[in-house]
Amino acid sequence: MLCAKLKAYDRACSPTSGGIARIWIFDGEDFDFTQAEEDPLVGPLPYTAVALRTGATAAGGALMFPIRFEKKAAEYTFTQSRNGCSVKYEHRLEFGLPDLSQLTTQWNLAVDAASCCCGVGLAIQLNSGKIFIAGEKYVNGSVINIPLEMQQNGSTGTSGRLMEDFNGETVVLIGDYTRKLYEYSGTVQSIIDLETEPEV
Amino acid sequence: MKISIKPEFAKVKVAFGKSGKPLGQRDDLLELAIIARESGNKNIINYFSSLPKLSELRMMKAGLLMNKIEQDHSKETEETKVSDPVAIPSEPKPIKSTKKQPKED
Numbered sequence: 001m002l003c004a005k006l007k008a009y010d011r012a013c014s015p016t017s018g019g020i021a022r023i024w025i026f027d028g029e030d031f032d033f034t035q036a037e038e039d040p041l042v043g044p045l046p047y048t049a050v051a052l053r054t055g056a057t058a059a060g061g062a063l064m065f066p067i068r069f070e071k072k073a074a075e076y077t078f079t080q081s082r083n084g085c086s087v088k089y090e091h092r093l094e095f096g097l098p099d100l101s102q103l104t105t106q107w108n109l110a111v112d113a114a115s116c117c118c119g120v121g122l123a124i125q126l127n128s129g130k131i132f133i134a135g136e137k138y139v140n141g142s143v144i145n146i147p148l149e150m151q152q153n154g155s156t157g158t159s160g161r162l163m164e165d166f167n168g169e170t171v172v173l174i175g176d177y178t179r180k181l182y183e184y185s186g187t188v189q190s191i192i193d194l195e196t197e198p199e200v
Numbered sequence: 201m202k203i204s205i206k207p208e209f210a211k212v213k214v215a216f217g218k219s220g221k222p223l224g225q226r227d228d229l230l231e232l233a234i235i236a237r238e239s240g241n242k243n244i245i246n247y248f249s250s251l252p253k254l255s256e257l258r259m260m261k262a263g264l265l266m267n268k269i270e271q272d273h274s275k276e277t278e279e280t281k282v283s284d285p286v287a288i289p290s291e292p293k294p295i296k297s298t299k300k301q302p303k304e305d
Contacts, residue, residue, distance in 0.1 A: 034216075036238035048235045049216035051243060058213065140241040186216050193220025198211050 007042070019127040020074040023067040023095060024191060027114070028121035028137035028147075029053070030062035035139055035182070046183035050194065053138055058197040064123060066195055070096030070168065076124055076132070078180065089177045091134055091150065093122060098168040100157060108169075111152045119149030120173065124181075125188055132181040150175040203229050203260075209247045223247060230264070233257050 034049035056062035074095035081088050097104055114120045121135035135150040137143065150173045157169035184191070210224030217231045226232070229248075236244040237254040245251055252260070 032241070032243055034235055034239045034241045034244055036235070037240070048239070049214055049232065049241075049244065050220070051214040052212070054243070140239050141243040186220075187218050189218060190215035190220040194213060194215050198213055198222050 017127040019072065020069075020076060020095070020124060021127050021129075022123075022125040022188065022191075023069060023074065023093070024064040024123040024195070025067060025111070026064050026121040026123065027056075027062065027118070028135045029118060030056040031121065031136065032138040032141055033133065033136050033184075044182065046185040047133060047136075047139075048185050050184065050186070050191070058194075063196070064191055064194040066192075067095065067097075070098050070166075073170075076126070087178060089180055091148070091175050091177060091181065093124065093134070093150070093173045094170060096166070096168055096170050098166070100159060100168055104157075104169055108152070108155070111171075111173075115149075115151035115153070119147070119151055119175065122150055122173065123184065123191055125191075129188075131184045131186075131188065131191065133184050134175065134181050136182075146178055148175050148177040203233050203251070203257075204249050205229065205247050206249045212247065214244070214247070230257065230261060234261065 030053060032051050032053045033047040034051070035047050036045045038044050052058070052062050074093075077092045077094075079090045079092075081090070097107070111120060118137070119135050121133070121137070123131060123133055125131045135148050137147055152171065153174050154172040155169055156172075158166065160167045205223045211222045213220050213222050214232065216235055217228050219226070223229070223232075232244065233248060233251055234254065234257045235241075236248065236251060237257060
Protein backbone atom coordinates (compact mmCIF):
# COMPACT_ATOMS: atom_id res chain seq x y z
CA MET A 1 0.00 0.00 0.00
CA LEU A 2 2.78 2.40 0.88
CA CYS A 3 4.55 1.62 -2.42
CA ALA A 4 1.89 0.21 -4.77
CA LYS A 5 -1.86 -0.31 -4.95
CA LEU A 6 -2.54 -4.03 -5.41
CA LYS A 7 -5.78 -5.94 -5.55
CA ALA A 8 -7.07 -9.45 -5.11
CA TYR A 9 -8.06 -11.73 -7.96
CA ASP A 10 -11.27 -13.07 -6.52
CA ARG A 11 -13.57 -14.05 -9.38
CA ALA A 12 -16.81 -15.77 -8.54
CA CYS A 13 -16.33 -19.53 -8.64
CA SER A 14 -17.75 -20.78 -11.94
CA PRO A 15 -16.54 -22.92 -14.85
CA THR A 16 -14.98 -21.43 -17.98
CA SER A 17 -13.90 -22.76 -21.39
CA GLY A 18 -10.98 -22.28 -23.76
CA GLY A 19 -11.05 -21.44 -27.44
CA ILE A 20 -12.47 -18.72 -29.67
CA ALA A 21 -16.09 -18.52 -30.76
CA ARG A 22 -16.11 -15.53 -33.12
CA ILE A 23 -13.72 -13.01 -34.69
CA TRP A 24 -14.48 -9.71 -36.42
CA ILE A 25 -12.04 -7.48 -38.24
CA PHE A 26 -12.66 -3.75 -38.58
CA ASP A 27 -11.04 -0.45 -39.45
CA GLY A 28 -10.06 1.13 -36.16
CA GLU A 29 -10.58 4.57 -37.67
CA ASP A 30 -14.29 3.86 -38.22
CA PHE A 31 -15.43 3.15 -34.67
CA ASP A 32 -15.55 5.12 -31.44
CA PHE A 33 -15.49 3.02 -28.26
CA THR A 34 -17.08 4.31 -25.08
CA GLN A 35 -15.53 3.75 -21.68
CA ALA A 36 -16.64 5.05 -18.28
CA GLU A 37 -14.21 7.03 -16.18
CA GLU A 38 -11.62 4.84 -14.47
CA ASP A 39 -12.68 3.51 -11.10
CA PRO A 40 -9.92 4.36 -8.57
CA LEU A 41 -10.67 1.14 -6.65
CA VAL A 42 -10.77 -1.39 -9.51
CA GLY A 43 -8.92 0.34 -12.37
CA PRO A 44 -9.97 0.83 -15.99
CA LEU A 45 -13.46 -0.40 -16.89
CA PRO A 46 -14.54 -2.29 -20.01
CA TYR A 47 -15.89 -0.62 -23.11
CA THR A 48 -19.67 -0.25 -22.92
CA ALA A 49 -20.65 0.98 -26.39
CA VAL A 50 -19.40 1.07 -29.98
CA ALA A 51 -20.56 3.74 -32.42
CA LEU A 52 -19.55 4.90 -35.87
CA ARG A 53 -17.36 7.97 -35.99
CA THR A 54 -18.46 11.06 -37.87
CA GLY A 55 -17.85 10.49 -41.57
CA ALA A 56 -17.79 6.71 -41.29
CA THR A 57 -20.86 5.08 -42.79
CA ALA A 58 -21.96 1.48 -42.95
CA ALA A 59 -22.84 2.02 -46.62
CA GLY A 60 -19.26 3.16 -47.18
CA GLY A 61 -17.86 -0.01 -45.59
CA ALA A 62 -17.60 0.90 -41.90
CA LEU A 63 -18.69 -2.50 -40.65
CA MET A 64 -17.65 -5.30 -38.34
CA PHE A 65 -16.50 -8.00 -40.77
CA PRO A 66 -16.92 -11.53 -39.44
CA ILE A 67 -14.16 -14.06 -40.10
CA ARG A 68 -15.43 -17.58 -40.86
CA PHE A 69 -12.39 -19.40 -39.52
CA GLU A 70 -11.65 -23.09 -39.19
CA LYS A 71 -13.34 -24.25 -36.01
CA LYS A 72 -11.08 -25.22 -33.12
CA ALA A 73 -8.11 -23.70 -34.99
CA ALA A 74 -8.09 -20.18 -33.58
CA GLU A 75 -6.14 -18.97 -30.60
CA TYR A 76 -5.41 -15.67 -28.93
CA THR A 77 -2.22 -15.44 -26.88
CA PHE A 78 -0.14 -12.73 -25.28
CA THR A 79 3.33 -12.64 -23.81
CA GLN A 80 4.28 -10.08 -21.21
CA SER A 81 7.89 -9.02 -20.82
CA ARG A 82 9.81 -6.27 -19.12
CA ASN A 83 13.08 -4.47 -19.36
CA GLY A 84 13.49 -2.49 -16.18
CA CYS A 85 10.29 -0.50 -15.88
CA SER A 86 9.44 -0.85 -19.57
CA VAL A 87 6.59 -3.34 -19.99
CA LYS A 88 5.55 -4.93 -23.26
CA TYR A 89 2.61 -7.15 -24.16
CA GLU A 90 2.95 -9.06 -27.42
CA HIS A 91 -0.57 -9.82 -28.62
CA ARG A 92 -1.06 -12.58 -31.16
CA LEU A 93 -4.18 -13.90 -32.87
CA GLU A 94 -3.88 -17.01 -35.00
CA PHE A 95 -6.68 -18.66 -36.95
CA GLY A 96 -7.14 -20.95 -39.93
CA LEU A 97 -8.88 -19.88 -43.12
CA PRO A 98 -9.95 -22.96 -45.06
CA ASP A 99 -9.73 -23.25 -48.87
CA LEU A 100 -6.96 -21.36 -50.71
CA SER A 101 -8.75 -19.28 -53.32
CA GLN A 102 -9.01 -15.89 -54.98
CA LEU A 103 -11.08 -14.90 -51.97
CA THR A 104 -8.20 -15.56 -49.55
CA THR A 105 -5.84 -13.67 -51.89
CA GLN A 106 -8.18 -10.67 -51.89
CA TRP A 107 -8.60 -10.89 -48.12
CA ASN A 108 -4.82 -10.93 -47.58
CA LEU A 109 -4.27 -7.98 -49.92
CA ALA A 110 -6.77 -5.94 -47.91
CA VAL A 111 -5.30 -6.94 -44.55
CA ASP A 112 -1.72 -6.32 -45.77
CA ALA A 113 -2.69 -2.82 -46.93
CA ALA A 114 -4.36 -2.08 -43.60
CA SER A 115 -1.38 -3.53 -41.70
CA CYS A 116 0.93 -1.17 -43.56
CA CYS A 117 -1.19 1.95 -43.12
CA CYS A 118 -3.03 1.81 -39.82
CA GLY A 119 -3.33 -1.72 -38.46
CA VAL A 120 -6.53 -3.70 -38.19
CA GLY A 121 -9.09 -3.67 -35.42
CA LEU A 122 -10.21 -6.96 -33.92
CA ALA A 123 -13.14 -8.05 -31.80
CA ILE A 124 -12.56 -11.51 -30.40
CA GLN A 125 -15.23 -13.49 -28.59
CA LEU A 126 -13.81 -16.30 -26.49
CA ASN A 127 -15.77 -19.46 -25.75
CA SER A 128 -16.05 -18.11 -22.22
CA GLY A 129 -18.34 -15.46 -23.71
CA LYS A 130 -15.96 -12.57 -23.08
CA ILE A 131 -15.39 -10.16 -25.98
CA PHE A 132 -11.99 -8.47 -26.26
CA ILE A 133 -11.04 -5.51 -28.45
CA ALA A 134 -7.65 -5.01 -30.10
CA GLY A 135 -6.57 -2.20 -32.42
CA GLU A 136 -9.17 0.39 -31.41
CA LYS A 137 -8.17 3.93 -32.35
CA TYR A 138 -10.83 6.16 -30.79
CA VAL A 139 -12.24 6.15 -27.27
CA ASN A 140 -14.88 8.57 -25.94
CA GLY A 141 -14.70 10.64 -29.10
CA SER A 142 -10.96 11.24 -28.89
CA VAL A 143 -7.96 9.52 -30.39
CA ILE A 144 -6.73 6.76 -28.09
CA ASN A 145 -3.75 7.70 -25.94
CA ILE A 146 -1.44 4.97 -27.30
CA PRO A 147 -2.60 2.98 -30.36
CA LEU A 148 -2.19 -0.77 -30.75
CA GLU A 149 -1.49 -1.63 -34.38
CA MET A 150 -2.36 -5.23 -35.07
CA GLN A 151 -0.66 -6.35 -38.29
CA GLN A 152 -0.54 -9.48 -40.37
CA ASN A 153 2.94 -10.92 -39.92
CA GLY A 154 3.96 -14.58 -40.18
CA SER A 155 0.90 -16.09 -41.87
CA THR A 156 1.46 -19.37 -43.69
CA GLY A 157 -0.53 -21.38 -46.17
CA THR A 158 -0.61 -24.87 -47.64
CA SER A 159 -2.54 -26.91 -50.15
CA GLY A 160 -1.86 -30.04 -48.12
CA ARG A 161 -0.63 -33.27 -49.69
CA LEU A 162 -3.38 -35.74 -49.04
CA MET A 163 -7.07 -35.32 -49.60
CA GLU A 164 -7.65 -35.19 -45.86
CA ASP A 165 -4.91 -32.59 -45.26
CA PHE A 166 -5.68 -28.99 -44.40
CA ASN A 167 -6.00 -26.77 -47.46
CA GLY A 168 -5.89 -23.12 -46.50
CA GLU A 169 -3.89 -20.60 -44.59
CA THR A 170 -2.99 -19.93 -41.02
CA VAL A 171 -3.33 -16.22 -40.43
CA VAL A 172 -1.16 -14.55 -37.79
CA LEU A 173 -1.96 -11.05 -36.56
CA ILE A 174 0.43 -9.55 -34.04
CA GLY A 175 0.96 -6.29 -32.21
CA ASP A 176 2.99 -4.94 -29.29
CA TYR A 177 1.27 -2.87 -26.66
CA THR A 178 1.66 -1.38 -23.22
CA ARG A 179 -1.19 -3.34 -21.64
CA LYS A 180 -3.59 -6.25 -21.95
CA LEU A 181 -6.74 -5.93 -24.04
CA TYR A 182 -9.91 -4.31 -22.74
CA GLU A 183 -13.19 -6.15 -22.72
CA TYR A 184 -16.41 -4.98 -24.35
CA SER A 185 -19.34 -5.49 -21.99
CA GLY A 186 -22.22 -5.51 -24.50
CA THR A 187 -23.73 -8.69 -25.91
CA VAL A 188 -22.37 -10.52 -28.93
CA GLN A 189 -25.64 -9.64 -30.72
CA SER A 190 -24.76 -5.96 -30.47
CA ILE A 191 -21.56 -6.60 -32.45
CA ILE A 192 -23.35 -8.84 -34.96
CA ASP A 193 -25.79 -5.98 -35.58
CA LEU A 194 -22.85 -3.89 -36.80
CA GLU A 195 -22.08 -6.42 -39.56
CA THR A 196 -24.77 -4.98 -41.80
CA GLU A 197 -26.07 -1.65 -42.98
CA PRO A 198 -29.23 -0.27 -41.34
CA GLU A 199 -32.40 -1.10 -43.26
CA VAL A 200 -33.83 1.97 -44.99
CA MET B 201 -38.35 13.25 -17.76
CA LYS B 202 -38.57 11.19 -20.92
CA ILE B 203 -35.34 10.33 -22.68
CA SER B 204 -35.38 10.87 -26.42
CA ILE B 205 -32.92 11.09 -29.25
CA LYS B 206 -32.68 13.69 -31.99
CA PRO B 207 -34.65 12.58 -35.07
CA GLU B 208 -31.59 12.79 -37.33
CA PHE B 209 -29.94 9.98 -35.32
CA ALA B 210 -32.88 7.56 -35.44
CA LYS B 211 -31.17 5.37 -38.05
CA VAL B 212 -27.75 5.42 -36.40
CA LYS B 213 -26.60 2.06 -35.08
CA VAL B 214 -24.86 1.97 -31.73
CA ALA B 215 -23.73 -1.30 -30.16
CA PHE B 216 -24.44 -1.42 -26.44
CA GLY B 217 -26.27 -3.73 -24.08
CA LYS B 218 -28.36 -6.34 -25.82
CA SER B 219 -28.19 -5.11 -29.45
CA GLY B 220 -26.80 -2.76 -32.05
CA LYS B 221 -30.10 -1.82 -33.65
CA PRO B 222 -30.73 1.75 -34.88
CA LEU B 223 -31.46 4.15 -32.03
CA GLY B 224 -34.99 4.80 -33.29
CA GLN B 225 -35.83 1.13 -32.65
CA ARG B 226 -34.35 0.87 -29.17
CA ASP B 227 -36.36 0.55 -25.97
CA ASP B 228 -33.26 0.73 -23.75
CA LEU B 229 -32.11 4.30 -24.37
CA LEU B 230 -31.89 4.83 -20.61
CA GLU B 231 -28.89 2.48 -20.64
CA LEU B 232 -27.20 4.50 -23.39
CA ALA B 233 -27.98 7.72 -21.54
CA ILE B 234 -26.23 6.36 -18.45
CA ILE B 235 -23.29 5.21 -20.60
CA ALA B 236 -23.11 8.69 -22.12
CA ARG B 237 -23.03 10.41 -18.75
CA GLU B 238 -20.61 7.92 -17.16
CA SER B 239 -18.12 8.29 -20.01
CA GLY B 240 -18.67 11.92 -20.97
CA ASN B 241 -18.46 10.79 -24.61
CA LYS B 242 -19.65 13.89 -26.48
CA ASN B 243 -20.55 11.89 -29.59
CA ILE B 244 -22.98 9.75 -27.59
CA ILE B 245 -24.30 12.71 -25.59
CA ASN B 246 -25.00 14.50 -28.88
CA TYR B 247 -27.51 11.78 -29.92
CA PHE B 248 -29.92 12.91 -27.20
CA SER B 249 -32.31 15.82 -27.52
CA SER B 250 -32.22 16.16 -23.74
CA LEU B 251 -30.10 14.30 -21.27
CA PRO B 252 -30.70 14.44 -17.49
CA LYS B 253 -27.88 14.35 -14.97
CA LEU B 254 -26.33 10.97 -14.06
CA SER B 255 -27.96 10.96 -10.61
CA GLU B 256 -31.39 11.50 -12.19
CA LEU B 257 -30.77 8.75 -14.74
CA ARG B 258 -29.79 6.33 -11.98
CA MET B 259 -32.95 7.26 -10.06
CA MET B 260 -34.98 6.51 -13.20
CA LYS B 261 -33.28 3.14 -13.54
CA ALA B 262 -33.91 2.36 -9.88
CA GLY B 263 -37.56 3.35 -10.32
CA LEU B 264 -37.93 0.99 -13.30
CA LEU B 265 -36.33 -1.80 -11.30
CA MET B 266 -38.67 -1.20 -8.34
CA ASN B 267 -41.69 -1.30 -10.67
CA LYS B 268 -40.53 -4.59 -12.12
CA ILE B 269 -39.94 -6.08 -8.67
CA GLU B 270 -43.45 -5.04 -7.62
CA GLN B 271 -44.96 -6.50 -10.79
CA ASP B 272 -43.07 -9.77 -10.36
CA HIS B 273 -44.13 -9.92 -6.71
CA SER B 274 -47.80 -9.37 -7.61
CA LYS B 275 -47.59 -12.02 -10.31
CA GLU B 276 -45.99 -14.54 -7.94
CA THR B 277 -48.64 -13.82 -5.32
CA GLU B 278 -51.40 -14.49 -7.87
CA GLU B 279 -49.73 -17.73 -9.00
CA THR B 280 -49.41 -18.89 -5.38
CA LYS B 281 -53.13 -18.34 -4.83
CA VAL B 282 -54.09 -20.35 -7.93
CA SER B 283 -51.81 -23.30 -7.27
CA ASP B 284 -52.17 -23.42 -3.47
CA PRO B 285 -52.09 -27.17 -2.67
CA VAL B 286 -53.79 -26.80 0.74
CA ALA B 287 -56.74 -24.86 -0.58
CA ILE B 288 -60.03 -26.05 0.94
CA PRO B 289 -62.62 -27.19 -1.61
CA SER B 290 -65.80 -25.15 -1.60
CA GLU B 291 -68.04 -28.20 -0.96
CA PRO B 292 -66.82 -31.09 1.21
CA LYS B 293 -67.11 -34.53 -0.43
CA PRO B 294 -69.68 -36.90 1.17
CA ILE B 295 -68.08 -39.58 3.33
CA LYS B 296 -68.88 -43.14 2.23
CA SER B 297 -70.09 -45.42 5.01
CA THR B 298 -68.25 -48.72 5.46
CA LYS B 299 -71.33 -50.39 7.05
CA LYS B 300 -73.36 -52.78 4.90
CA GLN B 301 -76.66 -51.30 3.91
CA PRO B 302 -79.73 -53.54 4.50
CA LYS B 303 -81.18 -54.98 1.32
CA GLU B 304 -84.51 -53.61 0.28
CA ASP B 305 -87.16 -56.24 -0.32
